[in-house]
Amino acid sequence: MRGIRIKNTLIAAGMLVLTPTAIATDLPPIRYDITLHMNGERLDTAELRVTKRTRGNEIVDLIIPRGPITDVEVQNGSLDTSEPGHWKLRPGPGGEIALTWRSARPAAWRTLEPTLAQSAIVRTDALVAPGPALLALPDGPDGQLAEVRWTVPGNWVVSTSIKEGTQNVGRLKNSTFLTARRAVSATQRSGDATIHVTALDPRRVDVAKVAEDIAAMMTKSVAPALRQDFTLNIVDLDGTGDGFALAMTPTGGTAYLPAAAPEEAWATFAMWTATIPDDTRIDPAFAWYTQGFTAFRVLHALRSGGHASPATLAYLLNDATTFYGNSPFRRVPNRRVVEDFAGIREMHDLPAARGELFALLLDARIRSATGGARSLADALDRLDGGTLSTGAAGEQDPAPALIEAVAAVGGGDIAPLYHRYIVDGQLLQLPPDALGLCYTIGTVADWAGWEVQHVFAKASCSGKR
Template sequence: MALASRPLALATLLTLPAIAAATEPPALHYTVTPVVEQGDLKALDVVLEGIAGPDGTLDVVLPGKQERLAANGGLSAGKDGHLVLSAKPGAPVALRYRRSGTAPFTNDPGIEPYVTAGWMQAPCSGLLAMPADGVARAITVTWHVPPRWRAITSLDAHHPTTRAEAGASACFLGRDVSEAKQPIGHGGALHVYTTDPAGSAAFTDLVAKSLSVVASAAGGTARDYAVYATPVQADGADIAGWSQPGFMSAVFARGARLSALAGPAINDYARMLAPTPVDPATAWYTQGLRSYLVASDLLSSHALGREDMAGYLDQIIANYGNSPFRRASNARIVSEWQSSPDLQAVPGERGILFGWLLDAQLRKATGGRACLADVLRTLAPSVSDPGVALAAAVKQAGGGDITPLYEKYIVRGELLQLPPGALGPCMVVSTETDPYGWQVQRVSARCTAATE
């Protein structure tokens, strides 16, 4: 997902599995040529080559402004950016068009790319006209770039891709692109590609430090993570971005609060290192409670300060509170797992909040002598029955019987709302009623580490 013109507008994408097809449809090939005049990027010319289906058509979506459209066969335009290429069944079809985009924060990059004189950023579905039928296809992209320019895409030519998945991918082009590399954990590295290394330095340091904490909480074994970063001179603290496990792409004003960018990278990286494949029945533990351990370690290690952590948790608790699946039972999550990315997000959010709830109870029961993070470090990242294992570990640490809480919030899926002091004396949990009558909790910092 890509969002723009909002102070904290960076989201993480969960994509649904592609619709199964009896045979994989023919591959799509794109050729992208930057239009550079006097050294500055003006637009991008794109050629799509594919094969007409059994009905003699290839229906693709090109959102936003459609410029210089041309085809080697029939071409008709429909609603919402749909373009139908027509030829004989099984015959080659080609579509040519131009993408000019606009400057940052004036449009949604899910519709059109961000295009400036020195770089272009977009989810690949904002640059490439792609079929909207949900069927995965092999996709290859060839870039014809002039000297000093470099193009990078997160699309995997060996992994068939749907348009929805391409919406979570990144197509990045820049002049004089540099790569900053920092180690993460044991054996991993952060790769930051940018046209402004000085402007991206603080962001690079923050993400590297944060992901190292994630790797440590996951057991130390790390993997590489890529970021395409473009700081810009803009008013306010706007951020636009899109991400998924493996990479993050971000455009941010130089005055932006960097923790808003780090949060999605932390979530993505935690999912990368979590046990796979995801078991919906235990996702509240593997993706949620283990992410609580990451958040706790980020706070205790000062990788994120209290104000930044409050912002990070506020986004999680708001997403959970506004989810239509916030009261879904664990059985429903298992049975409907394939139906919606919103539903897939709930176990992780619920598990993180459940962790803070248990931590508050454990600290109170033991007079502060025990904390949930230490309990979780005694458990494996994946256990066959995490509810039983967690209850036994918390009881042994002096926290009493948490089975009723587990049954209430995890099994039955009742709405989990944190008590006001659950996050400690320096963060406040408040409850608000939104315009639709839903009670939604928010988190704010009441003090900083410097004043404690």
């Protein structure tokens, strides 16, 4: 997991990938009901109710919502709160548990607090929350089935990556939910995927342009087989400040914008995060390519299309180099990645960063060898043959075709580099000039001698695209 920070204002949790799981169809679904209680046209509170029929005297272990929450009440069963962060419910008559709680009362949200992107925002005109802030989710496999229903006034808008009906718990963990009295929305398509963008304040955000940009970036960067529906909710805050926060997953996210938030920056990050593929549909052996090269495609599209300044791109690039450099597994071979991909969070996140840096290394090599006439993008166009490769489970290893494509555009034989950095997992360090004239790469050692590369934009390029 890599956080996002702009001008040292806030670090927001941005989950870029979902943990691979199978749907456990033999378990009875757990049900959630979301009901808005109104005072006239103003939201007074949101009531959440969870019910589940169990087998025998089975205990249901729920993670307490990040809330804030009030008025917890058991309707059926008994509640044990002795373990911090958990509600453990033993079923009552009929083998069913039933529990309700309420959101906090509405409040004005004016500043970017450190926990904002993980909390439920309750206003008189809107409710916005990631799934874990709203729902008490089971502590267990993401493949468990869950049913969700909501009741809101007929004139209120609902924008969410949650399906009304049955889905797996993993989707709820990685979700965004917004309901509001007034909002403006726009929808775009990228192949079979639908991009839906909603903003609370139509005067501040061009939702049609944001949806169009995300769809365009997804089309350029993600293979059709890996694209999926994406919902972005944008919350305007009354406070001042030039920062913003994002909480993103492959299926949905929320952007939090104070009045002075830089539109280019948050739109760029929204596009960036929206195009990272869901890793439940890829082969861990090829994650270095599927995730890492997708990240490169996004960077290339942002850079070549003039969508982001060098300073913004430098931040994205630095995020990749520091994440890789700080990883305790940065030197493990790819076979270890495959073995521990699903079980160790740090190992799960490594191949995306490693593959992105490998792509940047190859791009610099091709540009140098061809005097700037060709780039890795040319090799990928040749490799894809008009369609984006996926590296999905069941597909062939993309490495041989990549090696051939790089050689065909003048980049020479990269097979030794592939084996050194991807197969064997040797430490990958970018050359100082790998990113072009507008950037510098420096290696910084901490107090213990641990060295990490950092990327900086040159001041002379700060106004260029």
